[in-house]
Amino acid sequence: xSTRDIADDLVTMWKAGQFHESGVKYWAEDVVSVEAMExxxxxxxxxxxxxxxxxxxxxxxxxxxxxxxxxxxxGDQFVIRLKMDVTVKESxxxxxxxxxxxxxxxxxxxxxxxxxxxx
Amino acid sequence: xSTRDIADDLVTMWKAGQFHESGVKYWAEDVVSVEAMExxxxxxxxxxxxxxxxxxxxxxxxxxxxxxxxxxxxGDQFVIRLKMDVTVKESxxxxxxxxxxxxxxxxxxxxxxxxxxxx
Numbered sequence: 001x002s003t004r005d006i007a008d009d010l011v012t013m014w015k016a017g018q019f020h021e022s023g024v025k026y027w028a029e030d031v032v033s034v035e036a037m038e039x040x041x042x043x044x045x046x047x048x049x050x051x052x053x054x055x056x057x058x059x060x061x062x063x064x065x066x067x068x069x070x071x072x073x074x075g076d077q078f079v080i081r082l083k084m085d086v087t088v089k090e091s092x093x094x095x096x097x098x099x100x101x102x103x104x105x106x107x108x109x110x111x112x113x114x115x116x117x118x119x
Numbered sequence: 120x121s122t123r124d125i126a127d128d129l130v131t132m133w134k135a136g137q138f139h140e141s142g143v144k145y146w147a148e149d150v151v152s153v154e155a156m157e158x159x160x161x162x163x164x165x166x167x168x169x170x171x172x173x174x175x176x177x178x179x180x181x182x183x184x185x186x187x188x189x190x191x192x193x194g195d196q197f198v199i200r201l202k203m204d205v206t207v208k209e210s211x212x213x214x215x216x217x218x219x220x221x222x223x224x225x226x227x228x229x230x231x232x233x234x235x236x237x238x
Contacts, residue, residue, distance in 0.1 A: 036193035072219040072235035074155035079198065079219040079235045100191040100198040100219065116191035116198045 003105045007071035007078040010103070014068045014082065020054050027051070028109035036117050050113075062087040076105050122224045126190035126197040129222070133187045133201065139173050146170070147228035155236050169232075181206040195224050 001009075006026055013022040033050045034043050044053050069081040084097040097117075104112040120128075125145055132141040152169045153162050163172050188200040203216040216236075223231040 034193065036191075042194075070219075070237060072155075072217075072237050074153065074221075074233055074235040075161075077221075077233070077235070079221070081200065081219070098191075100189075100200070102193075102196075102198070102221065114193055114196070116193040116196070118189060118191050 001108045003076050003078060004071075004073050006105055006108070006110070007073055007080070007103070011068055011071050011080060014066065014080065017063070017066070019066075020058050023054050023110070023113075024051065026110045028106065028111050031110055032112045034112065034114040036115055060089055062089060078103050078105075120227045122195050122197060123190075123192050125224055125227070125229070126192050126199070126222070130187055130190050130199060133185065133199065136182070136185070138185075139177050142173050142229070142232075143170065145229045147225065147230050150229055151231045153231065153233040155234055179208055181208060197222050197224075 010022045010026070013019075013025075027047045027050055029047050030045065031047055031050050032043060032045050033053060035041060044050050064085040064087065066085070067083040070079060072079040072081075080101045080103075082097070082099050082101055084099075085094070086097060087094050099118070100116040102112075102114045102116065103110055129141045129145070132138075132144070146166045146169055148166050149164065150166055150169050151162060151164050152172060154160060163169050183204040183206065185204070186202040189198060191198040191200075199220045199222070201216070201218050201220055203218075204213070205216060206213050218237070219235040221231075221233045221235065222229055
């Protein structure tokens with residue numbers, strides 16, 4: 001699959017609420033996931049670990065709604081803009097997330113995902 | 120200046136219509152500019168060449184309005200979302216541009232800029 005094919009499929013899956021499932025489908029075995037934070041959790045490497053992070057996130061949040069824009073493609077990379085209305089289960093806080101998700105594709109798999117937040 | 124400082128300044132300058140000026144202020148001498156296209160113009164390297172590309176763009180388009188969102192920061196990178204209402208002077212065509220602009224900062228300068236388009 002081309003970068004555009006994967007980008008289009010991710011957008012389709014996200015619009016259907018399949019955020020975690022899209023990762024499972026496309027993460028490379030040695031995928032790198034980069035958060036916009038400092039510290040040891042900034043970079044998570046490997047499909048098993050990234051899958052764990054994704055499952056943690058899904059279990060820790062209730063998603064009330066999401067708005068997906070894109071994909072925006074350039075070469076082997078693409079950006080999807082994701083706005084989410086969520087409740088953080090532990091605190092009960094309602095939050096409006098606004099993030100840019102940058103993906104790098106190699107050999108038909110997601111080699112890197114990097115999340116940029118508005119602030 | 121930190122990555123966030125530069126990101127915030129670019130957003131401020133863009134909101135004031137200073138697109139080209141923001142590049143002149145922050146491009147590194149060996150800046151790389153990457154367009155979402157194939158062919159020899161995909162990558163332009165060096166401040167002089169990137170400045171030339173930017174001046175060409177500014178002269179070839181009439182900007183009627185722009186909407187700037189961000190910055191979205193992650194480590195030494197940030198994304199700005201730019202929507203522009205322009206007329207291509209040569210053809211007279213009115214176009215609504217929607218792009219994600221990804222910047223990589225090194226030593227307080229823009230080391231790379233990469234433009235992702237919606238399609």
